[in-house]
Amino acid sequence: MKLKSQINDVIKDAFLKAGIEHAPMSVSEATKPEFGDYQFNGAMALSKKLGKNPRQIANDILDHLDFTGLLAKAEIAGPGFINLWLNPLWIAAQCESAGQDTRVGVERRKNPVKVVVDYSGPNMAKQMHVGHLRSSIIGDTLANLLTFLGDDVIRQNHIGDWGTQFGMLIAYLEEMQNDGSVSLKDLEQFYKDAKGRFDADAGFADKAREYVVKIQSGDTHCLGLWQKFIDISLGHCEEVYEKLGVNLTRDDVRAESFYNDDLGNVIEDLRTNGTLQESNGAQCIFLEGNEVPVIVQKGDGGYLYATTDLAALRYRAQKLQAKRIAYVVDARQGGHFKQVFRVAKEAEFVPEDVKLEHIAFGTMMDKGGKPFKTRDGGTVKLIDLLDEAVVKAKETINNKEEYSSEQIEELAKIIGIGAVKYADLAINRESNYIFNWDKMLSFEGNTSLYMQYAYARIQSIFRKYDGQIEGNIIIGDALEHRLSTMLLRFEDVLMRTAEDASPNQLTTYLYELVTLFMRFYEQNPILKEGVDEETKMSRLLLADLTAKTIKQGLDILGIKVVDKL
RNA sequence: GCGCUUGUGGCUCAAUUGGAUAGAGCAUCAGACUUCGGAUCUGAGGGUUAGAGGUUCGAGUCCUCUCAGGCGUACCA
Numbered sequence: 001m002k003l004k005s006q007i008n009d010v011i012k013d014a015f016l017k018a019g020i021e022h023a024p025m026s027v028s029e030a031t032k033p034e035f036g037d038y039q040f041n042g043a044m045a046l047s048k049k050l051g052k053n054p055r056q057i058a059n060d061i062l063d064h065l066d067f068t069g070l071l072a073k074a075e076i077a078g079p080g081f082i083n084l085w086l087n088p089l090w091i092a093a094q095c096e097s098a099g100q101d102t103r104v105g106v107e108r109r110k111n112p113v114k115v116v117v118d119y120s121g122p123n124m125a126k127q128m129h130v131g132h133l134r135s136s137i138i139g140d141t142l143a144n145l146l147t148f149l150g151d152d153v154i155r156q157n158h159i160g161d162w163g164t165q166f167g168m169l170i171a172y173l174e175e176m177q178n179d180g181s182v183s184l185k186d187l188e189q190f191y192k193d194a195k196g197r198f199d200a201d202a203g204f205a206d207k208a209r210e211y212v213v214k215i216q217s218g219d220t221h222c223l224g225l226w227q228k229f230i231d232i233s234l235g236h237c238e239e240v241y242e243k244l245g246v247n248l249t250r251d252d253v254r255a256e257s258f259y260n261d262d263l264g265n266v267i268e269d270l271r272t273n274g275t276l277q278e279s280n281g282a283q284c285i286f287l288e289g290n291e292v293p294v295i296v297q298k299g300d301g302g303y304l305y306a307t308t309d310l311a312a313l314r315y316r317a318q319k320l321q322a323k324r325i326a327y328v329v330d331a332r333q334g335g336h337f338k339q340v341f342r343v344a345k346e347a348e349f350v351p352e353d354v355k356l357e358h359i360a361f362g363t364m365m366d367k368g369g370k371p372f373k374t375r376d377g378g379t380v381k382l383i384d385l386l387d388e389a390v391v392k393a394k395e396t397i398n399n400k401e402e403y404s405s406e407q408i409e410e411l412a413k414i415i416g417i418g419a420v421k422y423a424d425l426a427i428n429r430e431s432n433y434i435f436n437w438d439k440m441l442s443f444e445g446n447t448s449l450y451m452q453y454a455y456a457r458i459q460s461i462f463r464k465y466d467g468q469i470e471g472n473i474i475i476g477d478a479l480e481h482r483l484s485t486m487l488l489r490f491e492d493v494l495m496r497t498a499e500d501a502s503p504n505q506l507t508t509y510l511y512e513l514v515t516l517f518m519r520f521y522e523q524n525p526i527l528k529e530g531v532d533e534e535t536k537m538s539r540l541l542l543a544d545l546t547a548k549t550i551k552q553g554l555d556i557l558g559i560k561v562v563d564k565l
Numbered sequence: 566g567c568g569c570u571u572g573u574g575g576c577u578c579a580a581u582u583g584g585a586u587a588g589a590g591c592a593u594c595a596g597a598c599u600u601c602g603g604a605u606c607u608g609a610g611g612g613u614u615a616g617a618g619g620u621u622c623g624a625g626u627c628c629u630c631u632c633a634g635g636c637g638u639a640c641c642a
């Protein structure tokens with residue numbers, strides 16, 4: 001439910017009745033429990049416009065507030081804050097219906113948006129490394145979230161499958177094939193070996209260069225080899241996606257090469273409806289206020305990634321009809337996207353009303369604040385990182401005797417992968433992020449394990465109680481009041497998270513929810529002796545809705561829960 | 566040089582987009598009916614939000630300058 005907008009409606013109504021025309025600003029959550037559940041701060045802002053003192057305005061609104069529905073009480077405080085208390089009976093009823101809803105009370109969007117989420121984008125020449133982690137999981141979360149809210153989401157994996165290095169790679173692949181010793185298990189090694197051949201053998205180097213030209217001119221033999229190479233490499237990526245629980249399939253792949261045939265058209269169209277200029281032999285667009293131009297065609301006739309991105313933007317806006325296009329890409333490419341977006345709009349490749357966004361994120365650092373590398377300074381392969389996460393997770397599992405080795409393996413995967421994802425999603429995506437195994441695999445603090453633990457704890461209550469749950473939620477104390485209000489905020493949080501593409505807003509919410517639940521759980525016994533039936537039912541219903549909300553929230557983040565830890 | 570970006574307790578991060586006394590978690594210290602899962606909960610100490618000005622009823626948040634770090638900066642992606 002859209003709690004905030006419902007409260008806003010009540011405020012707006014009071015404004016109209018008070019004869020104030022200005023559209024009031026929105027309420028916000030109270031900063032402290034003493035200040036109620038929500039607060040309205042608009043009276044101060046309106047004071048100048050209306051030429052009245054803010055407390056007077058607040059009074060006028062208060063006089064016309066409707067207390068027959070969701071509001072129970074309102075007070076004016078300080079210079080003109082209006083503190084609002086929700087009606088416990090109303091909250092309880094809303095929680096009851098949310099508990100019965102498969103979407104925990106979250107409505108499906110009435111006006112869905114067609115949105116492209118571009119993420120992951122690995123390079124086919126190499127193995128996926130830690131640099132792809134953030135894009136893959138932030139992008140996947142965004143796509144999951146928008147899908148859940150009801151948008152029409154098109155996932156796009158813009159893989160790098162084109163460029164000069166492929167000449168070298170397929171020439172080497174052909175050589176290995178002839179030897180009968182194709183080994184593409186380790187792409188990194190394959191690349192190194194090919195590079196070794198390239199540097200050592202002039203004949204091989206010539207062949208590699210010749211193959212580049214051949215692929216580009218559509219030579220079937222070379223294209224066949226290239227396709228084979230891409231298939232295998234993509235297979236490696238899919239293995240990573242599977243482990244990571246990222247919802248990308250082959251259908252989502254729109255590789256760089258997909259746009260090849262359109263690149264010439266892009267240049268031509270830029271010439272006619274853009275401001276293409278030749279400079280030092282290259283085709284450029286000089287944007288006002290920018291020192292460096294956007295180069296779309298090299299002096300030798302070759303195209304660049306700006307060209308491909310323009311073709312992709314046009315495809316997404318015109319063919320796919322997307323109204324929002326989000327690129328989940330490293331913050332360092334901010335300048336590039338700023339330019340490309342501007343060119344795309346100015347050349348009318350993308351209509352004015354289409355929202356183009358660069359969902360930028362910071363770099364992954366080690367404990368010492370340096371870019372994340374292996375001990376010998378190489379890049380860390382993503383698959384190795386994930387395997388390590390599972391191994392480390394295994395060490396945290398208590399009561400290993402209770403489980404079979406398969407169960408431990410399964411559990412470790414859920415815990416380990418969840419920890420890696422949650423740690424990443426829980427921080428502001430734009431800042432650099434410090435990767436720390438101990439912290440992410442801890443049961444304490446804002447971690448996935450703490451959430452999974454809370455979920456399992458609730459499930460254990462329901463294992464113990466096997467009767468029917470029939471009854472109503474009765475809000476009996478301040479803690480239950482806060483917990484249930486928090487539960488009703490879920491949709492508001494999801495909306496804002498989607499708007500800003502900032503998963504950490506969702507993790508912060510889940511953490512606060514779980515913290516509240518833990519306190520509630522310590523303080524308010526559910527199944528203990530002496531708890532009357534009515535209270536028991538009420539608390540079971542609250543626990544149930546909490547568990548469902550945790551599960552749904554983690555599901556959007558791509559993190560699994562288990563009934564038993 | 567120019568551009569973008571970051572700076573919040575010892576450490577890692579929040580702060581509802583300009584609102585009340587800047588909040589959490591680690592770590593530290595002190596506690597909790599022999600536990601509905603103690604992998605939890607309660608409490609304490611710890612801050613001039615890098616610094617200086619400005620805008621206004623009100624600034625961690627907006628503007629200007631300074632300091633410090635990171636990144637980008639014409640034919641790689």
